[in-house]
Amino acid sequence: MAGVRITRLPPLPTISEIIRIYRLQAKKKLSQNFLLDMNLNRKLVKMAGKLKDNLVIEVGPGPGGITRAILEKDIHSLVAIEKDRRFLPGLQLLADAADKEMRVSQGDIMDFNLDPLIPDEFKKPWEAAPPNIHIIGNLPFNVSTPLIIKWLQAISEKNGVWKYGRTPLTLTFQKEVADRMVSPILTDHRCRLSVMCQHLCDVSLQFVIPGKAFTPQPKVDVGVVKFTPLIKPLIDLPFKLVEKLIRHIFQYRQKKCKHGAATLFPLNQQELVTELFDRSGVSPDSRSFMITMEEFNRLCQVYSDICDRHPDIFTYNFRSADNAKAIRQKNHLQVVQFEKQILYGDPSDFKKDFDIDKN
Numbered sequence: 001m002a003g004v005r006i007t008r009l010p011p012l013p014t015i016s017e018i019i020r021i022y023r024l025q026a027k028k029k030l031s032q033n034f035l036l037d038m039n040l041n042r043k044l045v046k047m048a049g050k051l052k053d054n055l056v057i058e059v060g061p062g063p064g065g066i067t068r069a070i071l072e073k074d075i076h077s078l079v080a081i082e083k084d085r086r087f088l089p090g091l092q093l094l095a096d097a098a099d100k101e102m103r104v105s106q107g108d109i110m111d112f113n114l115d116p117l118i119p120d121e122f123k124k125p126w127e128a129a130p131p132n133i134h135i136i137g138n139l140p141f142n143v144s145t146p147l148i149i150k151w152l153q154a155i156s157e158k159n160g161v162w163k164y165g166r167t168p169l170t171l172t173f174q175k176e177v178a179d180r181m182v183s184p185i186l187t188d189h190r191c192r193l194s195v196m197c198q199h200l201c202d203v204s205l206q207f208v209i210p211g212k213a214f215t216p217q218p219k220v221d222v223g224v225v226k227f228t229p230l231i232k233p234l235i236d237l238p239f240k241l242v243e244k245l246i247r248h249i250f251q252y253r254q255k256k257c258k259h260g261a262a263t264l265f266p267l268n269q270q271e272l273v274t275e276l277f278d279r280s281g282v283s284p285d286s287r288s289f290m291i292t293m294e295e296f297n298r299l300c301q302v303y304s305d306i307c308d309r310h311p312d313i314f315t316y317n318f319r320s321a322d323n324a325k326a327i328r329q330k331n332h333l334q335v336v337q338f339e340k341q342i343l344y345g346d347p348s349d350f351k352k353d354f355d356i357d358k359n
Contacts, residue, residue, distance in 0.1 A: 047206035059137030124165035131165035156239035178223025190289035258284035
């Protein structure tokens with residue numbers, strides 16, 4: 001894919017003309033929204049930073065607005081991956097104009113193997129500066145969150161594109177999702193996604209594109225987010241273990257975090273909840289959005305140690321049918337106790353003994 005660098009494209013139909021020529025319409029079921037304003041496309045690409053001599057991987061190029069902005073840079077080469085076959089002829093028109101510096105591949109990025117498209121010459125040690133590879137994309141809303149979770153796992157495991165080094169990404173998300181990704185503690189948007197992104201990457205919201213700039217116009221604005229993988233993650237443990245603990249802690253966001261932590265362990269091993277908080281030094285009365293990254297790290301380390309001692313703990317699923325039955329049985333016993341208390345006990349003890357709703 002090497003060749004003469006492209007810094008200027010020959011005269012081409014505009015993006016609007018491409019849409020008209022190929023009779024392209026955004027498909028609602030694919031969450032497609034076109035960004036036709038080339039000034040905004042160029043600004044988005046500019047936010048990616050220095051792209052000189054980079055192999056750029058564009059995800060979901062659609063009619064090719066961002067693609068053109070990328071090709072105006074002094075890049076090494078471009079790989080465009082598009083799921084919707086309707087856009088391939090227009091993208092191939094750009095590839096032909098780009099003197100074969102651009103490769104168009106049809107496929108779903110959720111299961112697309114990029115390895116064969118990246119020459120070994122781009123590989124750098126993880127501890128070094130990021131390689132000359134950059135992923136850019138205006139992602140459909142319906143795949144953006146599952147895709148970034150998939151890529152965060154690849155970053156954690158240093159596979160896929162990230163076996164070549166700390167490959168950065170510049171991507172679009174719904175503004176609310178972008179806010180969650182960059183949200184610090186003690187803020188309304190702090191959530192599981194915030195911790196998962198920030199413990200693995202330097203994450204920054206570059207700028208916001210108003211919804212009216214897209215065709216068709218979505219009901220929300222769009223945030224452009226840049227990710228650069230950290231040399232050392234803030235929680236240095238397997239991705240699935242970290243994700244599970246954080247997901248459970250944030251399960252009851254407005255309640256004390258001990259309630260979410262309790263769902264990590266079987267009903268007959270709830271003493272492990274006490275161990276989790278005692279050994280980590282994290283207050284069980286904290287709300288999830290109040291917990292710092294260092295505190296999450298300590299919680300994960302203790303949880304990992306508990307899982308090493310009790311291998312069945314990690315695979316425990318509190319939503320399983322068997323566990324749901326056990327919870328119903330426990331609640332039934334509590335109801336029976338309550339009824340007995342009404343008949344025979346001291347009414348002043350009702351509240352402290354009846355704790356069905358405390359979880």
